[in-house]
Amino acid sequence: MSGYDTLLGEENEKHFLLGNEAIVRGAIESGVGVAATYPGTPSSEVGDVLSKIAKKAGIYFEYSTNEIVALEVAASAAASGIRAFTFMKHVGLNVAADAFMSVGYAGTKAGLVIMTGDDPSMFSSQNEQDNRHYAEMAFIPLIEPSNPQEAKDFLIYSFDLSEKTGSAVLFRTTTRVSHQRANVTFGKKMEIKNKSHFIRDQNKFVLVPANAYVAKDKLIKRFENLKEFSENSPLNVIYGNGNEWGIITAGAAYNSVMDAINISGLKFDILKLGFSNPMPERKIINFLKDHKSVIIFEELDPFIESKVRIIAQMNNINSKIYGKMDSYVPWSYEFNPDRVLAVFSKLFNINYSISTVNQDIKLPSRPPVLCPGCPHRATFYAVKLVSKQLRLKDPIFPNDIGCYTLGIQKPYEEADYLLCMGSSIGSGCGFSKTTDQKVISFIGDSTFFHAGIPGLINAVHNGHKFVLIILDNRTTAMTGHQPNPGLPINGMREPAPEISIEEIVKAIGVRYVKTVDPYDLKSTIIAIREAVNFDGMAVVISKRECALLRDAEMIRNKKWVRYHINQEKCTRCMNCVLNFSCPAFYVDKDGAVLIDPVLCDGCGVCSQPQVCGFHAIERDEP
Amino acid sequence: MKTVNVTIVGVGGQGVVSAGMIIGTATTKKNINTIMSEIHGMAQRGGIVSVDLRIGDAYGPIIPNGLVDLIIGFEAMETLRSLNRAGKDTIVILNKEKIIPFTVNIGDSPYPDIEKIVKEKDLKNIIEIGAVELAKETGNYQAVNMVMIGAALASGILPIEEKDIEDAVKSIFPEFSWESNINAFKLGIKEFKKIKGAYQ
Structure with a gap:
């Protein structure tokens, strides 16, 4: 589409941006000097955009061979004093996990942010793992934005947090944040630096057992320190006051919760967590004490919920907590307003769902296919x-x-x-x-x-x-x-x-x-x-x-090649349709096999005798 | 303002996402809060592409079932599929183009009889458009999405005007395609008015 130069624009400009594009703008406003990735949905567009504008912005950007290499590139840049950003899909963090855990121990010098693009409902993935668990395992702070504007703003916050605390930050988006397009207002750009001088610090950066032993204790202390940041973070915010029921939510789930509340007309106080590891414990205690009942909505696992339940137990709080662990809230897949309304319906015994046109027609499925010419x-x-x-x-x-x-x-x-x-x-x-x-x-x-x-x-x-x-x-x-x-x-x-x-x-x-x-x-x-x-x-x-x-390339050169079926030679054996199965083939009402000229990309594979033994598939005259 | 909820459905390659971007860019320029959901990745390969666009005050990009105000259907069967999200007052603009999925080609199940189903459903606000023929008139086959945007605008439900869409086209598409895209857009407006006029 258009160039992405708009992302280099000035303060207060407003654009209609994809979450991932807003994240690139966030990197520019954070003064990121080095960025590395391996592409994976839903994080890919961050790299696609950087690939086009990094040079203009003064950022060094690379597609690394895989995610662990990308994380190593970013971590070492940050150890040298350059703000560094690496981003990957959720399963990419599995590949990078070895380095990720050690980065937790070693910490960082300049800001280091690792973005994981989780994929609730598995639009393009083999599983729907909740990568927030990685943050807990590595004692790394976790930031969860809900929309493109937050994605940009929270990324800037993440870099500041990383630098103030010496810890890498895990920045978790989900498909509906990364692939949500919305209005984003720009902030000020920070100066970008991509060259520095590495100062040796073996005790910190070389995790031989003796150093790792010391680092572990430091890590726990760093995490204790992070609790204060979370407690006072503007990313953990309460909306509403005095309602009997409360909701604790984070990330994209927040959007569905708010839309569902507006539809149902129900009243809740909301605690929205944008900084969820470590948890803002005092804020949670107060919120629980202020509400007789609290529902927790989060994608995907009961990550926040399990901690809230522990906090309640440790502080003798008797508020009723509803969530995934007691099966009030569905555990799998992303939320949408309808799924949240279904939870409200169950809890309050009122049907909040909206009637729709009865669509009982059985329609053929349309799975994605290999393209014509693939x-x-x-x-x-x-x-x-x-x-x-x-x-x-x-x-x-x-x-x-x-x-x-x-x-x-x-x-x-x-x-x-x-x-x-x-x-x-x-x-x-x-x-x-x-x-x-x-x-x-x-x-x-x-x-x-x-x-x-x-x-x-x-x-x-x-x-x-x-x-x-x-x-x-x-x-x-x-x-x-x-x-x-x-x-x-x-x-x-x-x-x-x-x-x-x-x-x-x-x-x-x-x-x-x-x-x-x-x-x-x-x-x-x-x-x-x-x-x-x-x-x-x-x-x-x-x-x-x-x-x-x-x-x-054919479009650029205006040289389009197409094939057609010579109906006199075609025996309607159907081999091309049934076994080669290019989407450009179709069968008309009379049973004749035809090639859709719009879909045909002229690869000509079907015209070979291994597909059509009757030589009926012919190249169009130019 | 009241939130206007628009669903755009079609098949990968039809320009569904760009159509959403055009409308969203136009509303953004008018300072109207706009949110859109996009689908990327594997679904692009000839699969179903569906975009939700929420113009006005909304939090999330997914339109709650039954609250869709306008369905812009780029492909006939996919338009039918999206009806389970529609309410009784939803306006449906259906492009008559049929893109046959391979599941039909290999004989899993037949392509549905669109006319018959539309009649059976007794939808009061459905408009059928031959957007492909109109796009061909402009010499830009890919401008089907602009014809559909034209029809959508003519329905009067979008809080923007012709010029806003034209400006959005100019800010998103390369210059060589402005003329054909804007022409296609205008043909869409004309066609909608023609059909609507015939109904009244």
């Missing part, structure tokens, strides 16, 4: 064909994190096991050892760099025998086309050395390595067949850029 489709088709040709009995397809996870769908059904980034290779080792079934694993280029390489080293060293197909589409497609180490460009769009996947695979010692173009079905099928028959670890690199990138 090179992954060609690879999945080729693998399926080889499996049939070689009569493989129940082949196992470990899959990985990326667009190609969509290989789970009919008609491909080439996803049998998936845990996390890189799991296709580690699990390939386990499956090939414990079964006599053929194992064919899929991993993307960015995911291979992120978490695949140790797995492949393991496979070769331990003598595992399976096929690994690396789907190299020359980008990190699913999260919005960020560059990865396999490309000659870095996060700031500067030229960068391209790391060769083929050379890495060879260097690890894989003896069958072949790079193919999946648009050439014949060679792809031959290579996959050879790999399946190979006695040892075999790797096929299926290399072809993401169709969306090629489409964009």
